[in-house]
Structure formats: structure tokens, C-alpha cells
Amino acid sequence: MTFANPWGFLALLGIIPVIGLHMLRPRRPRVAMPSTLWWSGEAATASAARPWQPLKFSWLLLAQLLLVVLLAVALARPGIPRDLEVSPHTVLIVDTSGSMAALDGSPTRLDAARQAALDLMDGAPAETRWSVVSAGVEPEVLVSATTDTDAVRRALNGLDSTAGAGDTAAALDLARSLETADLPIGFALFTDGGLTAEQEAAIPAGTDVTVVGERRTNRAISSMSIESTAGQQDVRVTITNHGSEDVTQPIRVEVDDVLVARQTIRIAGDSSRDLVVAIPPGERVRAVLESQDLLEADDVARVVGSTQPALTVLVAGPEDTFLQALFAAMPSLEVTYAEEARPGDGFDVAIYNQVDVPDRPGAPFFAIAPPASTDIATVAGSVNQPIVTFVDGQDPIVAGLDLSDVVIGEAQALTPADKAVVVLGGVNAPLLVRGEQGDQPGLVLAMPLLSTTLPLDAVFPVMMGRIVSDLGSVVAQPATLEVGDVLPIPTTGEQVSVSFPDGTAAVLNPDDPTPIVESPGFWGTTVADRSLTFAANAAGAESDLAVRTPVVDVAPAAEAQKRDTVTDQLKYVIAALLVLLVVEWLLARRRIGVGPRQWRWATALRAAIAVSLLLALLVPTLTRPSDQVATVFLIDDSDSLGTPGRQAIQVWLDEALDASHLMVSERWSRSDVTRRSNGSPLLM
Amino acid sequence: MPPNSRTSAGTVDASQHSGVDAAAARSAESLASNVLIPPRLVGALTRYELTAPRRDGSLGGSHRSPRHGSSQDFADYREYRPGDDHRRIDQRVLARLDQVLIRLHDAEESARVRLIVDNSASMGFDDKAFRAAQVAGVVGQVALQTRDLVEVVAAPGAVRHEAIGGGRAGIPALHRRLLATARTSSPDGSVAETVSLLQRGGNKTAITVLFSDLAEPTWELALEGLLGAKQQNVLVHVVAPFELDPTKYPHPELGEILTGDVTLVDIETRSTVEVSATSKVLKQYRDTFVAWCETVAQACARRGIRYVRVRTDDDLEQLALGPLRAAAGYR
Incomplete structure (x- = not known):
């Protein structure tokens, strides 16, 4: 037992007046008698002249002493140290990746995780602050450091799993960012495991990990692609059995919602089997596993047929495995390979890989480490191991791409031409330059693909797709997308109409952020009468439902913080005080020698004490409106924000500050504080 | 205080407890009435005469006596x-x-009947003074009807008045005197002293009747005082129901059963006693008081004094024609 306010025990001094009152001789009413001769034997022995009498035991005295003691204990705010399961500020990180939709939970794994989080809340003190972070495709902070458990429950109940892979590492980064200076923070991760080593390493030490899910038996369409040979179009469907037992799996293939084939195949345990089906021309090809298993999202896969108009690309230069593999996965491209450099007349895009760029390229071009200088940049020697330090956030080719992990061995030392623009660069080492040669737009990359880890990075296909689409003014259509991927949007500077799988559509302006594929299905984009269809499938990594408990380091400090938590016992003391007050009142009623007026005052005093105790128990709050609340806006005002970003922020601020007159803002770039009157622009 | 109210020397300070005066006030309500004995009872008593013997051996009035009077008229x-x-x-x-x-x-000698009425402060409790006056009126009326002289004496203080005679015609005067006696509280003093003083003086009293609650420590001396001459002595012991059993009867002042820690105030001596009026204590008091009453009765018996106990709540007619008649000796 601990006491938050030991000074409260000073109230024990109240014992003195209580005892004094009991030692004080009560004032007795005077009653007339014809004679007191026959009462002498019954008279009290104490002398009436003395106001004091020896202290005698009485239940009333005991009750009143107990009242004083309990009152002192209540004022001292008693509490019991508990080895709690939660920290004073606990961040609930819930995995909402595709595998959390598996039906081996209650009924899903996400439901089981949600219930585990709610159970954790039920056993926590009321003063615990809660934050909720969803670890899905796009990690998000749903609730931040609040004691409003209803809001936390609403956030947990609103969680839904996506069909994509969860970005647990980013979610944990978000969770860490919620730490406040006033309270120790703790983390509770609810997941079905399956984390990568990198993700596991990102788990903070001392994190309570609750693993949900039991089984791993699942069948999934792990890949689906179109193979075109000599006018024949086949669809290759790969079905993987993640269970240890052999299964018989019926499967059907549809093209534009017309059933093309239905077959039943037998798949051995922990193995995959391909199914190739000849299909008629059509745009939307779908394969469906017809039997029910743990995860529904990966039982359907989609691919776009070959009706799309092909983008012609000339690739000149020595054979390059990376480029070949990349373009093979982009069926919408019609690629022609040539060893020697030649003008790209007749092609939509020409790629010159480590060969000279013709003086008149004949088509928009992308030069990879050209031996000779171009009109875009002059080659002057080489640079060893340049580090990417500059990314032009406004250039559609590299906008939003994380290139910090790209390692470069040796690169050409480029000197950009006057009108050329550096898109990507290191310290005094332009790495990607945009310009023109022979009336054709072009891009020059300073290093061969073999000299960098760029082809191995996840951003490579995106970046290459953007280069092709940027130069060809169309979108290079990938074979399939996964939930969580960025939807390829043409960078023509025009409005784009996006159609979603549920049939709805939206128009995106050039400055709007690029949408993320949030659900499986057929997505569509339309730019200047050129429409493209994209097939989005569930993330293949989520089909493996094996439950693995991540290894988390134990943080002794965090454990100690939890044990330091004290559960307030005041409500129990107040309840006992109320009961004792009633008992004391009943005992006092039996007392004699108290005048009616004195008794009325005593009863009123007891009633006041009882009301005060009830108020202390109920902890009423008085809510009143206030104009003293300050809102601080932290605005990223760096150059990477760009003019459109600033405009968007200004619009948002104007809407947010519509009713206010003053604002204080902190700008990252200058770290100044701005005070403005309503209506005056902040960022302009 | 109204002029016809009984003044009590034993009344405690009203500022200490206003209820102490309440008993006197209620007693005053009874005393305020000019009717001492209901007319119906006065009529019923007309056929009774005293039968007590005369102290000097003569035939007093029309008393039944084995001896003759000296007059031949x-x-x-x-x-x-x-x-x-x-x-x-x-x-x-x-x-x-x-x-x-x-x-x-006519020549028969009229006997003297002495009615000593205790009007001390204690008699102001629960109309005891009024009840004593009523009972004295009954005895006095019978004495007058016996053609005796009736002497009313207030005690303490021995305030004596001229004896009332004249047979039945003296009844109104008797009632007025008794009412006046009951309305006036005697100064401090002892009933025993008054009785002794009266009896030592020598007289021709045939019957002496003492109407008192004997609420004083020297009560036994009062009985001794009655024995001063050869005469018929009667003690009418006036008590209140509350005195007899406080566990059953409410305190006349409080209107409820006495309970709690109280300070009892002797309205005669003003002395106080602090009592926790629990049921056990009240029963102990009751037993003590009843035993004391028996002691008084036995003391009277030993001294040849006729004893009758009168309660303030007794029916006066039944009392007059029953126990009082037997004790006072009229028929």
C-alpha cells in the first residue's frame, strides 16, 4: 500500500476532538420531580460540577474514531502497487495485413487481435493513456495518447484488414513517434507473426507481443500471368498449397466475366502447381479457387489480357539482364533489342544502354551511362561511390521514391547543360539529368546498372515505369499490381480519371498524391482518351499463414516502469466511509441527552459529509466552453513541398482556421513563429 | 403567574428548564376551578356522618358513641x-x-376535626395539592354533617383559620378555604414540624387527618407528631401515578415515559440528581418507592394511624365512598 498524499494523515488529529467530545459530560435535560429521595440510589456517581468524565467505551466512539481514521486514509490517497500489463502510455499496434483476415481467429485473426487488445484495456487502470496504430499497407495513427477508452474502442472496432502486406516497420516507427515526455511509453503488438528480420529488429525492446492465429493450411493463387505465343494467348495460374497435406482443388478461369475453364487439380503438401489455360482475347482475366480455406483474398487472382495497345520500346546496347527481366514483366510494352545504337524512329521510346546516343535520337530517349557526352550532359571522368543526397521531389520520375538505400560503385562525372535539370544527384555529382537532344526529350543516367544496387531496389520497376511513361507520355502497364502498390499514373500533367474495383471513379489533378492500391480488383485509369486497366491482387506474401512469434528484446527499464504503477484505492475507502457514516448515524440516534436542535445540526453535518464523499466517488466534471485553447500547426515548408503543396496547405489552413483569428505556426525550414490575423496568407 | 395560581417555593428556575413549571401550571388549571367537589358527590355524601370517638369522652356533635351527652335540651x-x-x-x-x-x-359538645393539608411544593406535582383538597373537602363535609367543627390547617407553616361549623351550611365555606389553601404554596418548612407543633398545643380535636405526600426525609416525625393526643388519626397519602410506576405512566410534565440522561430537579429542595433513565433504573426506582409506601403504611399501622393511599388519577366518588370512608370512619 502506498499513499500519494501522506500529509493527509494529519487528519488523524481529528481523533483528539472526537475523544474530547466523548469525555465532555453531556448536558442533560432537567426534569421536575416531587422529590429526589428515592432516586439517590440510581444517580450517576460523577459530579455535575465537573465538565469532564472518564472516557468510556462505546460503539459510537469506536465508529467515530474509525471514521476519522478512514477519512485520513482517504485524504492520503491510498494506492496499491501493481505489476500491470500495460505502461502508463500504451500504444496498441494492430497488424491489419492481409493474413489477419484468416478465419482461424474469432472468427478472423484480426478479430482475435482486437479482442486481445480490448482485454488488455479492461485490466488497465483508468488513467492509462492509449494510442492505436494500424499496421497495414499504410500504417496510420488512429488514436493518440488518450484516456478516452470509448474512442480507443471505436478505433479498434473500426480496424479492417487489407489484402496487402503490412508495413510493420513503418507502423513501429509511427508508434515510437508517439512517445511523450511526461509518461513512460510501452508497446503492445498484436500480430500473426510472419515478420521479416528487419521488421522484428524494429520492434522496441519490452514490447508485449500477442500472436494470434493457429493454423497455416491455406491454398492461394501465388501468381498469374499472360503468355502470348504465335497468336495464342494463355493464362498461367500458379496455385500453392501452404498446408502439409495433399489437397484437391477446383479452379475456374473467367475472361470478362465469362467462364472459360473449370478444372480440378491435385496439389501436394507444401508445393505449387501451374495450370495453363488457353483463353480467348479479353481484358479482364480472373482465376478463382472454388473451395473455401482460411484466407479468402488470395483465392482470386486477376490479370489483364493483351488487348492493351502496346508501347514500342527500342533497347540498344549490350544484353542487360535487369532490363530484360523488367520489360518481360511489362506485357504492355513491345520491346525491340539492338546491339548497336540507332535512331529510335518509329518507336515510342529509345533506351541507349552504355552506347552513344545518336545526334538525332528520333524518339524520346533514356541514356544509361553513355560513353560520350550528349546535349544534356557532358561526361568528364568518373566519381567513386557517390551518395544520393538530392532528389527533386517535384520531378514525376523520382517523386516520392526512397532512394536512400541505393548504393553506387562508380558513376560518370556529368556536367549538365545549361537547360538541363538535375533530377537526382550526389555531392557535386549529378546522377540523373533531364534535358533535350535533337528536339527529343531525354534522360541521362550517370552509372551503368551493374554499378549500382538500383536494379535490386524495390523502386527500380517503379522508376523505370515512370521513365518509360514519362518519355512515351503513356503508362507502362505492369503485369499485375499488389494491394499496397502505387497505382501507375501517367505524368503528363493532365487530369487522370481513376476507376476503382467497386465501380466508382474519381478524377485526380496533377498535384494530387498518387493513389495507393487499397483493394484487389480491376483498377482503371484514363488519360486523354487513353484508358488502361490494371489488375490488383492480394499480396502474395500474406498467403503464408504460418504463425511465428517474433523475438523481442526484454527491456528491464520498461518492466520496472510497469511495476511502478499504482492502482488508486480511494473509491473503496470512500465506500467504506459511507457505510460507516450510516452506522455511526444509527448509533448516534440511540444516544440520549442530545437536544433536537443539536441533533438536527449533527444530522445536517453528516449529510454534508455524505454528499461530499459521494461527489468524491463520482468525480463530477464541469464542462464549459473556452476560447483559450491553442492549436499549433507544424508545417513542412521545405522546398520539397513545392508550390502545389504549399497551395494545398494554405487551403487546408484556411478551412481549419475559418472561425479563428490568430494562429501560431512553426515552420521547419525557418523554425519561426508566425502570428497572423484571419484571412492573411501564411505561406505565400 | 395568574393571581389564583398556586405558587410553589420548590419550583426551579424557569430559565433552566421551562418544563418544571409545567406541572404547576397544569395543577393551576385544576385549582383555577371554583368547584372543589362535583355537586353530585356533595349530594351523595349528605347521608354520611363521622363515627370516630371523642378525645375528651363527651359525645361530640351527632357522633355515634357509647356515651351520653351532658345537655338535656x-x-x-x-x-x-x-x-x-x-x-x-x-x-x-x-x-x-x-x-x-x-x-x-343542643347541649351536646361539638367535636373538632382537624384537616392538615400539605401544600408544600412537592404537592404541586401532578395536581396532588388539588386532589388533597378534594379529599379533605369530602372528610370536612362529612364532619360538618356530623355537626363537628372543621379546622383546616395548611402545612408547612401551620396557617390556622377559624374553625368552620354550622353543619351543612358550612360546606361552601369549607370548600373555599380548601381551594385557597391548595392555591397557595406554603413557605419552606417541614410538614413534620407543623404537625408536631399543632399536636403539642393541646386541643379538643377528635380526629386529625393529614393529607400529604410525605415527600420529605422527616416523614416519620410527622407520623409521630400525630400521636400527641388521644384521638383518631388518619393519614391520606397522596401520590401521583408517575411516582408509583414511571415505567408505565408518563411524566406529567414531559407527557412521555421518562428516558435518557436527565437531571432530576427536586421542586421542593431544588436539589438535583443525574440519572440515566433506563428501563432498569426506572424499575429500581419503582420498587424503591412502592417499598417506601409500604413502609409508611406499616409505620401508620404501628402507631394506630389509619392509612389510605390516594392517587391523583383515582375516581373521586369511588374514593370517597370506598377507601376514604373506611379510613376516615364515616357512614
């Missing part, structure tokens, strides 16, 4: 009653009218 007849001297029967009337009548003579 015929005064009146009355009906024969058992115990009358057969020689006083008028044989002529018996022969002529066949009626047994006793001859009365």
Missing part, C-alpha cells in the same frame, strides 16, 4: 343507626309512629 331527631345507644331512642315516637329515631340535644 332537645334539638332534633335522626334515624337510628347500628351502634347508637338504645337508651336514646325516643320510645314515644317509636310507639306512635313506629319509627326508630334518636333524640339529639
